[in-house]
Amino acid sequence: MDEFGLIERYFKPLSTGFSGSLNLSDDAAIISPPPGHELVITKDAISQGVHYLGHESPALIARKLLRTNLSDLAAMGATPLCYFLAVMLPKNTTPEWLESFAQGLQQDQKEFGIHLAGGDTIATLGTPSFSLTALGTVPAGKSLRRGGAQIGDIIYVSDTLGDSALGLMMLQKNIPSPALEQRYYLPEPRLALGQQLLGIAHAAMDISDGLLQDLGHICAQSQVGATLYRDRLPLSEATQALVHQDAALWNAVLSGGDDYELLFTAAPNAPIETLARSLNLRLTAIGEITVENAVRVLDENKNIISVPRKGFAHF
Amino acid sequence: MDEFGLIERYFKPLSTGFSGSLNLSDDAAIISPPPGHELVITKDAISQGVHYLGHESPALIARKLLRTNLSDLAAMGATPLCYFLAVMLPKNTTPEWLESFAQGLQQDQKEFGIHLAGGDTIATLGTPSFSLTALGTVPAGKSLRRGGAQIGDIIYVSDTLGDSALGLMMLQKNIPSPALEQRYYLPEPRLALGQQLLGIAHAAMDISDGLLQDLGHICAQSQVGATLYRDRLPLSEATQALVHQDAALWNAVLSGGDDYELLFTAAPNAPIETLARSLNLRLTAIGEITVENAVRVLDENKNIISVPRKGFAHF
Numbered sequence: 001m002d003e004f005g006l007i008e009r010y011f012k013p014l015s016t017g018f019s020g021s022l023n024l025s026d027d028a029a030i031i032s033p034p035p036g037h038e039l040v041i042t043k044d045a046i047s048q049g050v051h052y053l054g055h056e057s058p059a060l061i062a063r064k065l066l067r068t069n070l071s072d073l074a075a076m077g078a079t080p081l082c083y084f085l086a087v088m089l090p091k092n093t094t095p096e097w098l099e100s101f102a103q104g105l106q107q108d109q110k111e112f113g114i115h116l117a118g119g120d121t122i123a124t125l126g127t128p129s130f131s132l133t134a135l136g137t138v139p140a141g142k143s144l145r146r147g148g149a150q151i152g153d154i155i156y157v158s159d160t161l162g163d164s165a166l167g168l169m170m171l172q173k174n175i176p177s178p179a180l181e182q183r184y185y186l187p188e189p190r191l192a193l194g195q196q197l198l199g200i201a202h203a204a205m206d207i208s209d210g211l212l213q214d215l216g217h218i219c220a221q222s223q224v225g226a227t228l229y230r231d232r233l234p235l236s237e238a239t240q241a242l243v244h245q246d247a248a249l250w251n252a253v254l255s256g257g258d259d260y261e262l263l264f265t266a267a268p269n270a271p272i273e274t275l276a277r278s279l280n281l282r283l284t285a286i287g288e289i290t291v292e293n294a295v296r297v298l299d300e301n302k303n304i305i306s307v308p309r310k311g312f313a314h315f
Numbered sequence: 316m317d318e319f320g321l322i323e324r325y326f327k328p329l330s331t332g333f334s335g336s337l338n339l340s341d342d343a344a345i346i347s348p349p350p351g352h353e354l355v356i357t358k359d360a361i362s363q364g365v366h367y368l369g370h371e372s373p374a375l376i377a378r379k380l381l382r383t384n385l386s387d388l389a390a391m392g393a394t395p396l397c398y399f400l401a402v403m404l405p406k407n408t409t410p411e412w413l414e415s416f417a418q419g420l421q422q423d424q425k426e427f428g429i430h431l432a433g434g435d436t437i438a439t440l441g442t443p444s445f446s447l448t449a450l451g452t453v454p455a456g457k458s459l460r461r462g463g464a465q466i467g468d469i470i471y472v473s474d475t476l477g478d479s480a481l482g483l484m485m486l487q488k489n490i491p492s493p494a495l496e497q498r499y500y501l502p503e504p505r506l507a508l509g510q511q512l513l514g515i516a517h518a519a520m521d522i523s524d525g526l527l528q529d530l531g532h533i534c535a536q537s538q539v540g541a542t543l544y545r546d547r548l549p550l551s552e553a554t555q556a557l558v559h560q561d562a563a564l565w566n567a568v569l570s571g572g573d574d575y576e577l578l579f580t581a582a583p584n585a586p587i588e589t590l591a592r593s594l595n596l597r598l599t600a601i602g603e604i605t606v607e608n609a610v611r612v613l614d615e616n617k618n619i620i621s622v623p624r625k626g627f628a629h630f
Contacts, residue, residue: 025536026461027390027520028357030453033347039354041432042343043448045401047439075342086360086401086446117356124362126441131401133358133448138345146341205342221340 006121010102011085018082018115029117031082037137039081042072045131053171058097059104060185061130066108068208069134070189071260075206077144077198078136080191082117086131088124112191142198144264149203149222153265153289156272158190159282160236161211165256166249179238187260193283196275197264204264210255212307214263216295225292230254231300234284254297254307265289321436325417326400333397333430344432346397352452354396357387360446368486373412374419375500376445381423383523384449385504386575390521392459392513393451395506397432401446403439427506457513459579464518464537468580468604471587473505474597475551476526480571481564494553502575508598511590512579519579525570527622529578530610540607545569546615549599569612569622580604 007024015021020031033039044065048054052061066083073080087101109115114134167184170177190206197204203222207214211228219226233253235243243249266272276283290296297305322339330336335346348354359380363369367376381398388395402416424430429449482499485492505521512519518537522529526543534541548568550558558564581587591598605611612620 022460025532027387028355028393028451030353030391030458031356032353032455038345038347040343041346041399041450043399043401043434043446045403045435045437045446047403047437047441049440050438072342076345078343084356084358084448086358088360088362088403088444088446119358120360120446122360122362122444123365124442124444125364126362126444127439129403129437129439129441129444131358131360131403131435131446133399135356136343140347143345145337217340 003121006098010098011116011119011121014102014105014109014116018117020082021115021117024118029084031117031135033137036140038140040073040076040078040136040138040143041133042069043131043133044069044072045129047129048127056185058101059107062101062104063108063186065130065132066105067187067189068260069132070112070114070191071187071206071208073134073136074189074191074194075144075204075262076136076138077142077194077204078138079195080112080114081135081137082115083135084117084133085119087119087121088129090128091123112189139198144194144197144201144204146203146205146218147221149218149224149265149289151224151289151291152268153202154268154285155215155226155228155263155265155287155289156283157207157211157234157263157286158193158261159188160234160239161259161261162239162253162256163236164258164260165252166239166242168258169252177238179236184258187258189260190262192279193262193281196279200270200275201264201266204262207259207261207263208257210257211259211263212254212295212297218263218265219295225290226287226295227290228287228295228297230297230305232284232286234282251307318436321413325413326431326434326436329417329420329424329431333432335397336430336432339433344399346432346450348452351455353455355388355391355393355451355453355458356448357384358446358448359384359387360444362444363442371500373416374422377416377419378423378501380445380447381420382502382504383575384447385427385429385506386502386521386523388449388451389504389506389509390459390519390577391451391453392457392509392519393453394510395427395429396450396452397430398450399432399448400434402434402436403444405443406438427504454513459509459512459516459519461518461520461533462536464533464539464580464604466539466604466606467583468517469583469600470530470541470543470578470580470602470604471598472522472526472549472578472601473508473576474503475549475554476574476576477554477568477571478551479573479575480567481554481557483573484567492553494551499573502573504575505577507594508577508596511594515585515590516579516581519577522574522576522578523572525572526574526578527569527610527612533578533580534610540605541602541610542605543602543610543612545612545620547599547601549597566622
């Protein structure tokens with residue numbers, strides 16, 4: 001099948017319903033934000049053997065790729081609009097593979113209200129790689145940013161931490177752990193939370209490189225420090241059990257990648273509990289923004305814990 | 316060097332001067348088209364050994380990647396605004412390689428007035444691949460499109476055809492041919508022409524997959540046919556000499572890829588000659604839009620030429 005056949009069969013159906021895609025039949029797409037809004041644009045890439053294992057179903061690979069980009073939109077408080085996709089595949093890729101990949105995109109497009117607007121499909125002599133550019137909209141001037149944290153802010157995180165890193169570890173060790181695996185394969189972009197935090201959070205980002213490293217980014221951009229209390233970090237039952245067995249696994253909670261939960265700061269009187277109830281989503285106060293130029297983690301006895309590994313380094 | 320070091324050293328300098336990039340320090344960029352304008356967005360990917368040979372200077376690879384995307388913006392009549400870049404590299408990539416790659420981008424950013432707004436840098440276990448998403452702006456509702464060709468329109472093409480395909484052929488045969496090589500390595504996005512064609516051309520696109528295949532796209536989208544006159548096709552001196560030696564090389568002119576010239580149609584009374592003079596750019600009438608549902612090529616005696624190969628198929 002040539003490139004045009006691929007586009008016709010697998011990708012055009014994904015662009016239906018979004019007029020700006022021009023039905024994938026022109027040189028480019030045409031996009032306008034709604035009046036009073038601006039566009040939020042993010043781009044992530046993944047490559048086999050580095051960002052996913054390779055034996056996953058293509059649908060899962062596609063859904064995780066879309067979701068990690070949606071998580072960046074969530075971190076800015078944006079509402080998903082459309083996305084552009086570059087698919088780089090070896091020549092021996094089967095129609096079944098493509099069918100599953102496209103089906104995964106279709107499924108998550110419906111779930112998150114986003115459409116394909118354009119892209120490119122190319123052959124590669126190497127391993128499969130993918131790049132996705134996601135566009136969202138946000139009321140002009142209102143997007144969440146990393147740089148607004150204020151001294152005295154409470155630091156919050158959504159849902160639980162460390163599950164994805166531990167899920168990957170269990171997969172690599174061949175130990176069945178469905179709940180943790182699910183969190184590794186299929187992150188949940190916190191779009192509703194991000195949108196509700198507009199006007200409430202002072203700073204926000206999604207945790208992709210590990211809690212400590214990403215909180216470090218918020219602190220650096222905001223020129224503040226932070227203190228975290230390890231015993232307040234929200235853990236799932238599965239992660240709690242693992243950490244109880246082996247305290248070294250706290251590193252997965254503090255520095256593991258791929259959480260895709262929102263990390264945000266807000267004033268002490270911000271209505272975060274109300275928000276958690278209305279979204280039916282766990283939002284946990286895990287520390288506070290300080291004047292010191294450092295991120296500190298305290299144990300139950302308020303002693304500083306030293307954490308060896310600082311997030312995930314790609315090179 | 317970790318990902319953040321790479322961004323800091325090589326990519327942040329490319330985002331300077333474009334405030335929407337947020338200094339590459341947030342989860343996403345924030346973009347608004349100017350009042351009365353909409354955004355034109357295109358995405359192309361390239362992979363070593365498929366889209367470039369591998370021994371080129373990294374600066375040339377970067378510039379061609381940027382220019383092929385700019386050519387898509389030119390085809391819509393857009394003015395370049397910013398771009399997002401995904402760089403997928405083996406772990407053993409050297410700082411010298413990255414330095415040259417970034418220097419190539421810097422050079423062409425200046426030439427074409429565009430800035431880096433965001434992206435991703437990842438490791439791959441395979442060959443290097445790159446994906447670029449380019450954004451341009453166009454007055455709302457005015458962009459050039461493929462679907463507007465009208466029966467009786469004259470078909471035009473900018474500059475000369477076939478040079479890039481023949482340049483690649485000469486490179487592969489190790490025959491020095493600087494003029495043709497240059498056209499292969501460094502296409503010229505026809506941005507000024509595209510912008511000037513707004514309100515004049517009925518249909519337009521850039522030739523990336525070969526004249527005949529791409530004219531086929533205009534005809535399909537416009538539901539018309541076309542007749543081309545082979546002896547009117549504009550050839551450079553180098554290409555003319557090669558075609559004179561071996562008539563089979565006409566295929567490179569008719570179906571070779573990577574021309575990145577603009578192909579457009581306009582009414583017979585459109586001021587194309589004036590435009591050519593003001594831009595100091597060769598614009599040649601090569602045929603006309605017809606009612607038949609086919610693209611025909613006629614030789615000097617008005618006999619139909621059959622053309623074996625239909626453009627470049629990626630898979």
